[in-house]
Amino acid sequence: MPHVVTQSCCADASCVVACPVNCIHPAPGEPGFGTTEMLFVDPATCVGCSACVTACPVGAIKPDTALTPAELPFLELNAQYYQQNPHEDRTPLALVPKQRRLRRPGPFRVAVIGAGPAGLYTADELLRHPEIETVDVIDRLRTPYGLVRHGVAPDHGSTKRVTELFAAIESQPGFRYRLGVDVGTDVTLAQLRSEYHAVVYAVGASHDKQLGIPGEHLNGSLGATDLVGWYNGHPDRRELTVPLHHERAVVIGNGNVALDVARMLTRDPQWLAEHTDIAPHALNQLRHSTIREVRIIGRRGPANAAFTVPELLGLKQATHVDIVVEADPATLAGTDRHSRILRELAERPAPTDPATRRIVLEFHAAPVEILGDDRTAAVEIARTGTDGVPTGSTRVVDAGLVVRAIGFRGSATTDLPTDPVTGIARHDRGRIEPGLYVAGWVKRGPRGFIGTNKTCAQETVESILDDLDAGLPAPTAQPRRRGVDLDGWRRLDTAETARGAAEGRPRTKISDPHEQAWVQEPGESPRAPRTKRAWGVVPA
Incomplete structure (x- = not known):
């Protein structure tokens, strides 16, 4: 039976080397390896031996008969890749280059x-x-x-x-x-x-890139790095103030990070508690969130969106949220994969429960100004043309939280x-x-x-x-x-997974550096700030 890659890959290439018939591409040395969104298994040459399944370090490869309904689109993606990129001219075995040896002995x-x-x-x-x-x-x-x-x-x-x-x-x-x-x-x-x-x-x-617009530094206007670090338990962001009392949040940018933020703000907190390692402080605040809509805006059209196909497919299968695509139907008529998936999202019927939270994908829209006195209250948004340049038509959208997800520096x-x-x-x-x-x-x-x-x-x-x-x-x-050495990290890792198991969670992260030190180095106080030690007094 043919096998299928079901998510973005780590590009470790273990599966490529393990495959006895060289049916996984792009392989090391081929165009696209290391930069492609994912690898693909050739259904015409896969012999179903499952060697790739055991080799994959992230469990991303499954036989076609084991796919869930949400994973079936990946079967089509694999087939389409080989229609566009035939590999009949490839050698029948994956080649491992000879290891380089240094001329000097070291160590x-x-x-x-x-x-x-x-x-x-x-x-x-x-x-x-x-x-x-x-x-x-x-x-x-x-x-x-x-x-x-x-x-x-x-x-x-x-x-x-x-x-x-x-x-x-x-x-x-x-x-x-x-x-x-x-x-x-x-x-x-x-x-x-x-x-x-x-x-x-x-x-x-x-560091997040800046928008360069008025009001960008108001309270409630955050960079995606800060917000993502907050819900992931980054020690530098655990005290971040995230306003969740408004009904709408606006995310600026149309890449994967924007989708991540939108999903996290619309997920059921109880589901997050049972299935994820979200930081406890963020989980507690999200339990009291009143956000009902997250609007993702991008200055260009659907075909130019930076969302990857696996992320769009994941959004397509989301049942916890209503997905609304605000775009000219003509811009969704393309045959590329992005346009096709977005068109299917746009045609999806609205949920029957009016309380369902909503993610809106709005295209040809750019922020002009973030409005408010001392904190964010709204965003002025301009309509843009096919070139992404504002046309002069603007409107104001109420929002208590604005997240810029336009890239990093x-x-x-x-x-x-x-x-x-x-x-x-x-x-x-x-x-x-x-x-x-x-x-x-x-x-x-x-x-x-x-x-x-x-x-x-x-x-x-x-x-x-x-x-x-x-x-x-x-x-x-x-x-x-x-x-802190490897043993110290393992002590913290063990403590986090043990706390998670006790709470019915995959992991409960410890984000306070003082508590981390207490777990990693017995004798440290979990309450008092750690005194700065004189590093480097013992030779390794």
Whole structure:
């Protein structure tokens, strides 16, 4: 029976290597690998052996007979991909390239700053080479996994299963965590470069782009990064004030993050409590929310929307909310997948229960001003033309919460040469200079998917290996023991899952750094602020 990929992929490529008949594409080395929304199984050549099912680290592959009604559209997506991208000319077996060996014997050690997907994939690629003895992954937060922990929507539990792959990476010999260490405060880049052969920045892009309109900084006008971090338990956002007392919220931007925000604001809080790891403080506030409608506005038409197909399909299957598409029917007549799915959403009958919450997808609309005295009360919205430029016609929509989800920019750091507008580092194939490198969003900008970080990491690691072979200077000092190690993270992970089990939830996150410290390091007080310790007094 043919098998089907049922969600956006991590692009780990384990399934590609496991397949004995090379029926999963795009494969490594083929156009689109690492940047495509998902991989596809060729129904004409799949032999139904299920090798890919056991190899997939996120459980995304199923036989066609096991698909739920909500997953059936993925069967059509697989077939359509091979109609448009035939692969008859491919070799019948997946080829694994011969592992590169360094000309210098080592041992070498590398520091990776950032414990998100980019940092962990980089560590994994480095540790595939026996000459690299140690990789220390450093992060400002006391928890790893970056955007997977603090950015993926809580109701996307299947996507979060990529943490099982990360757990395998961090279990490798030579991998070490140094969590709760702020580079620039607790330790300097100069210190790290004296202790390691190479240092890699994988710090992501943590700032929202600005709209540049009046009223943007009113209370109740938030960036998506702040709101997403709030409901995901990011320590920096747990005290965020989120006004939920109005009947309408407006989300500006038409990408996946906008859909995530809209779903979370319209989900039944009891369902969130039973099925997700949403932060307890956010769950408690959402129980008292009066929001009935979330309006997503985008300045261009449906065919130009940045929603991915898997996310639109998920919205199509949502039964907890009414979906309204506000667009000229002529703009939904296209044959592309986005237009077709949006057209089907527009034709869906309205729910019979008038109390059903609603998500409105409005196209050809752009914000002009956020209105209010000291806090958000409404948004002035302009009608736009096919080019996304306002036509001059405007209207005012009442809203107590406005969320901008128009993209991200990098975090400027004095340690890296970055573009002042985008925050992206200036580099050559991940190399800032010999011994200093970048990976992830700080390297390529905020684009791609979780799995895109794998191919990005591979390129950076190749540059590191080239420089090690060319003769990077040896460190002049031993790495010092800093921060929370892997055992400390595992203690917190165990505590969170145990609390979740006691409450009938997948996980109950601990977001207070002082309580995290108490769990991770016995003897710390969960109440008193943690005193700043003198990092680096014990050689590793």
